[in-house]
Amino acid sequence: MWEQIQANKRRxxxxxxGMAIILLLIGFTGGELLAPNAGAFGLLLALIIWGGMxxxxxxxxxxxxxxxxxxxxxxxxxxxxxxxxxxxxxxASGLGFMPRIFLIDDPAPNAFAVxxxxxxxxxxxxxxxxxxxxxxxxxxxxxxxxxxxxNRDVQFMTLAAVMLGSIVILSEIxxxxxxxxxxxRSRSDSRDGKDGGQLQIIILVVGLLxxxxxxxxxxxxxxxxxxxxxxxxDASGAQFTRYPEGLASALEKISQAHVxxxxxxxxxxxxxxxxxxxxxxxxxxxxxxxxxxxxxTSQRIKILRAMTGASFTDYEAAYRKAKGGSLIGTQSLxxxxxxxxxxxSNEGPIQSRQDAHDVARRxxxxxxxxxxxxxxxxxxxxxxxxxxxxxxxSSVIPIPSVGTTPPPPSTVSAVPxxxxxSPLQYHRTGTGWESFRxxxxxxxxxxxxxxxxxxxxxxxxxxxxxD
Amino acid sequence: MGIxxxxxxxxxxxxxxxxxxxxxxxxxxxxxxxxxNAWAQIDVQLKRRHDLIPNLVETVKGYATHxxxxxxxxxxxxxxxxxxxxxxxKAQAEGVLTGALKSLxxxxxxxxxxxxxxxxxxxxxxxxxxxxxxxFARQFYNDSVMTYNTHIEVFPTNLLAxxxxxxxxxxxxxxxxxxxxxxxxxx
Numbered sequence: 138m139w140e141q142i143q144a145n146k147r148r149x150x151x152x153x154x155g156m157a158i159i160l161l162l163i164g165f166t167g168g169e170l171l172a173p174n175a176g177a178f179g180l181l182l183a184l185i186i187w188g189g190m191x192x193x194x195x196x197x198x199x200x201x202x203x204x205x206x207x208x209x210x211x212x213x214x215x216x217x218x219x220x221x222x223x224x225x226x227x228x229a230s231g232l233g234f235m236p237r238i239f240l241i242d243d244p245a246p247n248a249f250a251v252x253x254x255x256x257x258x259x260x261x262x263x264x265x266x267x268x269x270x271x272x273x274x275x276x277x278x279x280x281x282x283x284x285x286x287x288n289r290d291v292q293f294m295t296l297a298a299v300m301l302g303s304i305v306i307l308s309e310i311x312x313x314x315x316x317x318x319x320x321x322r323s324r325s326d327s328r329d330g331k332d333g334g335q336l337q338i339i340i341l342v343v344g345l346l347x348x349x350x351x352x353x354x355x356x357x358x359x360x361x362x363x364x365x366x367x368x369x370x371d372a373s374g375a376q377f378t379r380y381p382e383g384l385a386s387a388l389e390k391i392s393q394a395h396v397x398x399x400x401x402x403x404x405x406x407x408x409x410x411x412x413x414x415x416x417x418x419x420x421x422x423x424x425x426x427x428x429x430x431x432x433x434t435s436q437r438i439k440i441l442r443a444m445t446g447a448s449f450t451d452y453e454a455a456y457r458k459a460k461g462g463s464l465i466g467t468q469s470l471x472x473x474x475x476x477x478x479x480x481x482s483n484e485g486p487i488q489s490r491q492d493a494h495d496v497a498r499r500x501x502x503x504x505x506x507x508x509x510x511x512x513x514x515x516x517x518x519x520x521x522x523x524x525x526x527x528x529x530x531s532s533v534i535p536i537p538s539v540g541t542t543p544p545p546p547s548t549v550s551a552v553p554x555x556x557x558x559s560p561l562q563y564h565r566t567g568t569g570w571e572s573f574r575x576x577x578x579x580x581x582x583x584x585x586x587x588x589x590x591x592x593x594x595x596x597x598x599x600x601x602x603x604d
Numbered sequence: 605m606g607i608x609x610x611x612x613x614x615x616x617x618x619x620x621x622x623x624x625x626x627x628x629x630x631x632x633x634x635x636x637x638x639x640x641n642a643w644a645q646i647d648v649q650l651k652r653r654h655d656l657i658p659n660l661v662e663t664v665k666g667y668a669t670h671x672x673x674x675x676x677x678x679x680x681x682x683x684x685x686x687x688x689x690x691x692x693x694k695a696q697a698e699g700v701l702t703g704a705l706k707s708l709x710x711x712x713x714x715x716x717x718x719x720x721x722x723x724x725x726x727x728x729x730x731x732x733x734x735x736x737x738x739x740f741a742r743q744f745y746n747d748s749v750m751t752y753n754t755h756i757e758v759f760p761t762n763l764l765a766x767x768x769x770x771x772x773x774x775x776x777x778x779x780x781x782x783x784x785x786x787x788x789x790x791x
Contacts, residue, residue: 221733228645229740231638231748379743 166344167311208239218487229377242497250282264493272484277384284373372452385441448476642745667718
């Protein structure tokens with residue numbers, strides 16, 4: 138399997154080299170345009186801009202996205218089901234490390250993966266995804282994201298984005314300098330003679346072309362890379378789960394949800410599984426535009442559903458039929474036979490809507506305190522008082538300070554309830570088995586052999602006189 | 605002059621061949637390591653499964669007092685799986701264990717108190733997810749085995765493989781006992 142990934146990496150390297158050439162050419166010709174023999178200086182400027190942007194991206198991109206989205210990290214206890222799904226895909230993909238899992242409390246179903254280094258990677262899902270998709274579909278989405286991580290897509294796309302940004306900035310500089318600066322023509326003319334004049338005009342024209350068209354070409358390359366990567370991640374997802382229909386129906390559900398994702402912007406859109414900006418529109422993501430970061434969802438679904446097996450080879454065949462052209466290439470698929478598709482698992486969503494919100498709230502630092510009457514109360518992070526009144530039975534519950542575990546329910550009843558409860562006396566009506574309810578709600582049983590004057594309730598510890 | 609060029613070409617050829625040998629050898633090493641890591645992952649999941657079973661048996665014992673046979677089968681199967689060593693033996697022992705667990709869960713259906721017990725439910729979820737993980741780890745291991753076996757058998761890499769002792773590896777095929785039997789048609 139790693140061969141297919143190596144092959145695609147090689148192809149992407151070619152694309153990136155194309156962008157790098159554009160960058161360096163703009164630098165060189167821009168430099169030449171502005172001053173004679175300043176091409177080298179232009180090259181240097183290009184490299185400096187690129188280096189600066191790399192530094193900026195690599196140190197801050199992820200945290201900006203995560204904090205703007207209000208994503209909370211989950212631990213295994215918060216949602217063992219989600220952890221199990223991710224763990225299964227970690228094994229199936231051979232990733233070798235477990236990514237961190239984040240949750241966003243948003244009804245729009247979507248997911249994305251970020252990670253510069255494999256060891257610091259993470260996967261984020263929304264609560265909408267958790268309760269709208271069934272287990273097979275969720276598995277498909279997670280497998281797709283794992284595919285991105287395995288193919289090192291995030292590093293690659295970050296690199297490409299930085300390249301694109303540098304090209305845009307550099308060409309902007311060149312154009313503005315031309316506009317304001319002009320060339321030191323008189324000096325070079327007197328040195329080169331009349332042949333120099335024609336060369337200068339050619340360089341001028343070529344330089345202008347690069348400065349104007351360069352950014353556009355680079356953008357096309359960037360989006361082409363992005364789309365190709367999405368298809369490859371789909372193929373990886375199908376291979377890992379051996380069940381392409383799971384991912385296909387997940388994509389269908391996500392694209393039909395028509396719920397806008399509250400925090401996505403144009404800058405962050407490429408990272409999601411389905412383009413969040415167009416998922417909200419009623420007519421969906423149908424444009425096969427060269428400027429779109431994701432391929433049209435209907436196309437992705439069509440290819441997945443046309444697969445006759447579950448391996449990369451089968452995805453390649455379906456891709457060829459639907460789009461023409463190849464994704465991975467037959468050379469690298471030589472040792473990959475088709476794999477059979479497994480049966481669906483028939484399990485429903487891993488969390489109900491309420492549970493999914495609970496998981497998100499707990500991860501956000503809400504504390505759960507349990508009252509004697511059975512009600513669980515979510516206490517928000519900023520709650521400063523040290524006790525809370527139960528809305529159901531009005532008893533007062535002390536709130537433990539952050540970091541300590543809440544006391545077990547039996548000790549909570551040390552504070553007597555405010556409303557009067559049933560009397561602490563019970564009259565036996567006969568000599569057989571009898572049971573009655575204590576004030577706390579639990580059932581107390583008296584056997585025929587019981588003849589003591591009082592009994593203690595098991596749950597709240599209160600003594601009840603029996604006569 | 606002519607000899608100089610021939611010598612240069614020869615040297616170039618040797619360099620190219622050496623480069624190929626190095627690349628192919630490294631590829632085989634990488635594949636073998638991936639394979640062994642995949643096996644280690646399976647081992648981790650299997651061990652987890654073996655560790656969960658005693659808890660499960662204890663929980664069930666408290667409720668289903670008449671099902672001693674089923675419980676004993678599970679314990680026996682588990683002990684056999686723990687002591688199996690080769691890939692083939694392990695595969696078989698795990699298949700037997702899966703069958704025994706299936707009958708245990710089928711039996712548990714008849715005891716609603718047991719089904720409602722939170723510890724039992726937790727163990728059931730853990731065991732199911734461990735089974736899934738074993739399945740996926742096994743899937744990845746078998747994929748790795750196949751890629752590796754293909755590589756050491758195609759020409760010209762097979763020459764390298766025999767020289768440096770890269771042997772074929774076995775697949776890990778686990779089939780529950782009842783799956784192996786052909787369906788019986790009864791009228």
